[in-house]
Amino acid sequence: MAWSAPMTAVANTAFTAAQFNTYVRDNLLETAPAKATTAGGYFVGAGTNSLVERFWTTNGVTTSQSTTSTSYTDLSTNGPSVTVATSARALVILTARMRNNTASEYAAASFTVSGDSSIAASDDNALTFQTASSFQDSQASILIPMSALTPGSNIFTMKYRATGGTATFERRRITVLPY
């Protein structure tokens, strides 16, 4: 059932069962309480006069692993990744502890989007850390708004690279807030 703009009542006219079903029953079925299924869900616009329930999703890998790849790649343990239903928009949060064993080189953690979308990992959508000595280490997050997803089921997977030397990553986590 879809939302119908509520009719305007007119004096001395009968309110039919069909009108009640269209303007009361069906419209109530488009409201948040009717669509709520699980604790922790939230409601976003899905288009004109339409709501949908969405859920935050998170996944993490704590293991410390390294790469010398200068192009985005998987570590020995792929991911982490999450699969979520989205519109064209989602907020992606990347978190990791990162270091590089070579002065002036970067460690970078980004993500791909697959499924209904196809978006490659890139430095534009990355958490990065550049070391100036071998005793530097950082654990932090970056929040990346995505606005050009293909609506549907999308898989967000973390990927990693080094600009040189060996980049090491641990306590890796991806969280997606779909809209």
Add this chain to the structure above:
Amino acid sequence: MAWTAPKTWTSSTTPTAAELNTYLRNNMLEMAPAKATTPLSQFAATGPNAIAQRNIKYNYIATSETTSSTSFANLSTTGPSVTVTTAGSCLVVWGAEIQIASNTDAARMSVECSGATSVAASDLRSILVWYGFAGTNYAQVSQAVLFSSLNPGTHTFTCKYRMTSGTGTFSRRRIAVFPQ
């Protein structure tokens, strides 16, 4: 009052006051406009056919304070902290300007959850700053973590601090919590 699945009306029947109260009044009282009380709020599901207003909370302490504690502890001014109501998960974002004065010291800032659920501050959920330069180094950074599987109810999120060695200085400390 709880939500009741709207009935299907049939021709030639008269809706009773009880039916209007059940299917119109009570259901409308379960909707967001009826539950909205404050700005900067959002609405989250609390279970099947039930929503609740949730208020985004934020707190900030500008004061620069130090610690040499090697286990997570408060600074002279505890916090910042916020208290929220949640049905099961919260997105927590925190950060600070962190200063360390030695190339062998590392500073951490984490968050402790107390109340309906207890989650201790930990290195797993912390900002880490560790620079190899001699002399004073600064970083202003944040971390965002989804605290999921919380028990429904009231929770307080409080920033905590520690060093691996030496003394660290924390200023411009902030925390924001988005409850669901």
